[in-house]
């Protein structure tokens with residue numbers, strides 16, 4: 405039997421997840437999607453509660469149904485359990501360390517087969533994208549600029565409610581290299597305050613607009629609660645990925661950048677198309693999408 409165009413053996417390999425984390429088992433009965441589930445001993449209720457095998461079967465069916473619904477080529481791989489301790493950051497081509505400043509990280513040092521998806525700015529609030537990411541339980545880290553996000557923080561609060569982390573991308577998206585001390589504080593610490601007000605938690609991750617920053621900008625960020633700066637390795641579009649490395653492949657710990665955008669010239673498709681491309685690419689290359697905040 406082929407499911408979603410992948411063979412049974414491929415599906416079994418994904419199912420035999422061993423110590424890998426899986427989405428929490430679905431609760432008994434309530435909230436179950438109307439999908440067929442295997443019948444038999446495992447399907448019988450014991451004292452009104454579903455057995456473990458039954459719950460797992462239902463969970464798997466729900467994941468398959470979601471993958472089919474959103475047009476994925478194959479079931480996404482499951483991210484491993486979050487590391488007990490965040491990886492130690494060592495200075496190198498992908499990690500910049502300086503005394504007293506938050507580390508600047510382009511790629512997370514890990515051997516886990518995970519990549520991270522980060523979505524910037526906050527201009528388009530596409531309901532289909534939010535629904536798809538939630539339906540497929542994709543971890544996202546969003547980096548918001550207040551001037552774009554403020555027209556509808558409800559959209560991002562709903563994302564937060566399902567576990568998306570909301571991070572700082574300044575108030576007005578300036579080039580930080582051009583700003584003096586007061587303006588840096590308004591842009592970076594001002595957005596820390598805005599997000600704490602609007603989202604309810606103070607971010608610890610910061611992404612400078614255009615990936616451009618100065619030591620003064622990093623010092624300012626550290627002064628108002630930022631503990632790490634996240635840059636990126638790949639950029640995702642609806643119709644392609646731009647790779648950082650000439651091998652044109654994903655690597656463990658790669659951070660993928662994309663944007664909240666509507667279809668436009670240079671952005672040929674929807675955000676759902678973009679997410680489908682990222683997930684299918686990650687799956688085909690053997691990677692799960694993990695949660696950046698578990699690692700950084």
Ligand SMILES: [Zn+2]
Nearest residue numbers: 524525613614
């Ligand atoms: Zn930006």
